[in-house]
Amino acid sequence: MSRFRVPGRGRVNPDRPVTFRFDGRPVQGCEGDTVASALLANGIHLMGRSFKYHRPRGAVAAGSEEPNALINTRRGPGRAEPNTRATMQEIWPGLEARPQNCWPRLSFDLGAVNDRAYMLFSAGFYYKTFMWPRSFWDKLYEPVIRAAAGLGVSPSEEDPDTYASRYLHTDVLVVGAGPAGLAAARTAAEAGLRVVLVDEHAEAGGTLLSEPQARIAGLPAWDWLTAELAALKALGVRVMTRTTAIGYYHQNMIGLCQRLTDHLAELPADTPRERMWRLRAARVVLAQGALEKPLVFDGNDRPGVMLAGAAQTYLHRFGVRVGDRPVILTSHDSAWHAAFDLQDAGAKVAAIVDTRAAPPAALAGEAQARGIRVLAGFTATATSGRLRVRSVRVHPVSAGTVGAGEEIACDCLLMSGGWTPSLHLFSHTKGSLAWDEDRTTFLPADTPEDCVIAGAGRGLWGIAATLADGAEKGAEVAASLGRGASAPALPVEGDRTGSGTSHTELATDRSPSRARAFVDFQNDVTAKDLRLAVREGMRSIEHVKRYTTNGMATDQGKMSNINGLNIAADALGRAQPKVGLTTFRPPYTPTSFGAFAGYHRGGHFEVTRRTAIDPLAEAAGAVFEPVGQWRRARYFPRPGEDMDTAVARECRATRTAIGMFDASTLGKIEVVGPDAVEFMNRMYTNPWTKLQPGRCRYGLLLGDDGFIRDDGVIGRLAHDRFHVTTTTGGAARVLNMMEDYLQTEWPELDVWLTSTTEQWSTIALNGPRVAELLRPLVEGVTLTEEAFPHMSVAECTVAGMPARLFRVSFTGETGFEVNVPAPMGPALWQRLAEAGAPLGLTPYGTEAMHVMRAEKGYIIVGQDTDGTVTPADAGLTWAVGKAKPDFVGKRGLARPDLTAPGRRQLVGLLTEDGTTLLEEGAQIVLDPAQPVPMKMVGHVTSAYRSEAAGRPIALALVEGGHGRMGETVHIPMPDRTIAATITGCVFHDPENTRLKLAAPGGDA
Amino acid sequence: MTRFNAFNLVRHALTGNRNWTEQWPDAEPKAEYDVVIVGAGGHGLGCAYYLAKEHGITNVAVIDKGWLGGGNTGRNTTIIRSNYLYDESARLFDHSVDLWEGLSQELNYNVMYSRRGCMMLAHSVHDIQSFKRHIHANRLNGVDNRWLTPQEAKDYCPPLNISPDARYPVLGAALQERAGTARHDAVAWGYARGAAARGVDIIQNCPVTAIRRGPSGGVIGVETARGFIRAKKVAVSASGHNTMVMDTAGVRLPLESFPLQALVSEPVKPVFPCVVMSNTVHAYISQSDKGELVIGSGTDQYTSYSQRGGLPLIEHTVAAITEVFPIFNRMRMLRKWGGIVDVTPDRSAIISKTPVQGLYVNCGWGTGGFKATPGAAHTLAWTVAKDEPHPINAPFTLERFRTGRLIDEAAAAAVAH
């Protein structure tokens, strides 16, 4: 048994020893230990180094508020994490715990030279120097500062673990499973409510785990706890341990992070490491208890200086005596019990030093009975000991004067500066706080959320008071949800209530500017740093925090905020409530990124949308490209082909025979209703009233600013029904925009909108022989120029499948788009491929589609337009209904600049050498000889090699472009300048002769 | 004002740092000022500084409803870059970067401007087209920005995942080496100290409740929680709350206010050398001098004046970061927060006179105005002092939304920050 383990105490299992490694050496603890408790059981207090001065530090707390004992935990490759709290990490055989922020080793750290020069490293020192010479900041000073800062080391490998996320709804969420939380959960559950009770520790019980002496309802505290948990279980309460409520969001949504495997020796298969719950509760009870405050005096940070309450926890919960010769230094009654309990557990308490002149007589009596020396009305001014506290210097204080000092030897110093409610989560609700002068602390006041506070979180001390309050709050919450409940009476014996006073720095006989009394342990912020900040004009507590970094450490200010506030208020000469607290920010304790990301990793980061036909494209060896969330076949290379050759072949096949293209990703919206045509008239620039059912039209959608937002062919299927298509990337945006207008601007219109993008498989067929292919397969429409001219739509069957057939073309060739119910897409694709094979049918991808549409000068919204392009700029004035009373963007278009000369307009560009392919995005100038900064007049939006045109072609937006036909412009590249001629946008078949449908039986 | 330098640092250290004096006094409002600036963010404080320093106007008050620098200046992720597309923007932001480079010396306050480079990742053909367009335009404007292959991007930033199997594989990146970060608080404090030393009053915890106009329609002062303060000119620079303040003068601004969230990890040793932004996955990241990974996201979906912000967006942002940098999956989030950003329809700012005589506005900085702090402050001061815009901010008018002469950086790339 380890030397400091107290037989018969604690909830750890002495029969199950566990060996782990710390700082390279094996350490033995028991099942149930944390790293900190196991180290303390072996007499090891030195666990870490501080941030700035690299001072040796030990655990000062026993919970998640620990600022000092941070370690790097490791479980084989990929499973390593920095800055783990030794006080929360449970041990398991094989766990590797390494100290951090020290070199070459924990006990001898060269970084500690900073500690010698501490006067130079006062608050904000870095704002005052490192400015000369100018170039040295990011080359020299900053790298040095960065290397010195930073605590642990980032993981360097990919994390093999998985993380989960879940939703949960409940009537009541209780945060904190101490006496108040347990009682609240019980009362609410008895009233018939669904209750969830969470606690961040491995075990429910809270304070009860550290107070076995009490008897509740006639039972010893731990027996009562066991019975109570059984009762909760029987009532169906979901009790979740190792679960931290990390943030309180709008409308009673709480984020819960549940840790499932970090405490296990063997990782179970198929279990995530952590699970993030988004829990929505009708009511929340915050029963998070209170945190003990350190005392602020010179040397309060040495290993072995610890909160008295933490020592109690180590003794009672873990069966560990934190030292043989403790000194207690306190301003609160609670620490006296630590002295008594440790004495009873075999330690020899050297003294109880109380800052109060007259601590309660009963406590003094008890101390006397145990033979413990009591020094009342004393202060501490220094401690000694490099890697472990060896002595503390104490002095009597009378009337503000510090008397002669005495050095008391000790091996640990247990301090208590009183208690402060844990207000963190409550503050996330933007709840207001009220200052309580008696307790010198803030208490929760009002909150906009449906939330109540119970127990020590409201400043109540002792098991009896918190149990009663918890039960009462449980009943209150039940009543507010319409359930009758009564708070049971729970008599408590052996309770320890108490009171105390609050201090800024303890009185000292030394020059205050020399005393190094730490307030924020991890960040090495001392009381005099805080006072310096105030002296330098930092009057807001936020300024003080930021200037000194007080409260910004990984304990989130749990240890330092209230002490910091008290000292700043004192320095400012203002009352605490006038100074106020800094804002607490989520998460409650640092929470792994993996838990937030949940399932959204790797391939699941975002859904990959695939069309029904996608597997056929994949089987055909297509190369894909991401387009928004979709993946689309870019081209279908044959063996030995690169992209350019494949694309040229696909274009050639389409222009001479038939090309087949999976257009299923096009957005589709069904616009239906008596007012559908009116709605379309208002949304799109085009007129729709006269469009007959069975006909389609190219539709142009503007933003209210008058710039092009989207486009697509729209078919009118019936008087009250439109089949709208949008760009692939614009589908959701367009539907949102439509809904926005429909719901907020035109609620009187009787129209409904349905996204049908994924309901249809859409296959585009283009080419001179397409009619030959389709005629035998289509029933219900006669495919002749007269019966089914260009821009027609019909409901029919294709290869026996119900279809919406569009006669449209995005290539300039005769074109059809066949829409069939999505699952039929692959069958149709295959059927067409077979039937088309003798006709030279060739599948093509998005790249060939781009080339062919550019050869015809058809724009791609988002590529040839960028949100600054009007219909006129794009040469689409014809698509704007001049006679329409209104449409989205009409007023925007009327703004003077949208019709002013010199706008950038869409034109064609041909490089003068006839062979150079321009780069998309390249900038255009008129005078290539001008110096930088050059006057740019436009840019290349699209550029492709074109077999049809016999040379590379490009589209560009050019200032006044429509009036510059035939002019030469210049494209300055890094290595040369390219000359190009401005042309129209159509490079192929300008008369549109090829759109015509060949007559049946005629030659194609 | 005690000069800040190593000599004085040592000298004061030897006397226990007891003799440092306040960096700026907490002023009580006077009855009247030549200029009142609403909003003690970096922009407002900087404006006061340049009014005093370059225009000799020192009877100036900067008034804030809270503490100075407590708005977005103290909440932002401090990315500084100037590789914007349009000439107008490039000029304004490059002017800013020029000022950033000498700002520590100018203010005698180390604002820690750190040129560590900013890389924007391209994940699609569309991204490539857009970034190339920026790179070409920047080159011809004399603004540094260049294209990197995925491997070059990884060499520049080793934690980057360039696997072609990623959900959104990295296809390349645009790198501006002159870009970087700075220490946000120091910017506000440095300007405050410099302005106060030249006689400017900094009045904190004093909400401006209304702008008052005289019978002729021109500005005569501001109503505040501490009473009326007369002013010949008023410049409003209240970021997320600009709409509310300007409404009281009868000037409606074309702005929407959204929460924008950011977060930091626990501090670790140097692991991340530069700034990386990815617009496709909606996240960006750098590492602070303290060692925290500083991570930002896109705006929340809904307009709001509440600084709380929701959980889903943060989950997405963190997922995006671990997607691009998988090694950070076991890092922990230390804290997250939000600010309210005011967004114009074209995502470019307004630094402008208004229809009200003597009233000026600096607004619409949205998600990316920290980088503009010195430039915006400098040109705003000019505009206020001379009652006409500096050539650099002349295009950033309020009227442009009426005329349609937009500077549409959003349309150009939809790149934030």
Ligand SMILES: Cc1cc2nc3c(=O)[nH]c(=O)nc-3n(C[C@H](O)[C@H](O)[C@H](O)COP(=O)(O)OP(=O)(O)OC[C@H]3O[C@@H](n4cnc5c(N)ncnc54)[C@H](O)[C@@H]3O)c2cc1C
């Ligand atoms: C999370 C986040 C991340 C960001 N990241 C970046 C980034 O990486 N790079 C970048 O360039 N920009 C970034 N920004 C944007 C940047 O922070 C802002 O554009 C910039 O700081 C604005 O500065 P400002 O001085 O105009 O406003 P602020 O600093 O917000 O100052 C405005 C001040 O006005 C005060 N005020 C408001 N109403 C009143 C009133 N009625 N009376 C008196 N005072 C009032 C406020 O209290 C506030 O102090 C980010 C913003 C946020 C929120």
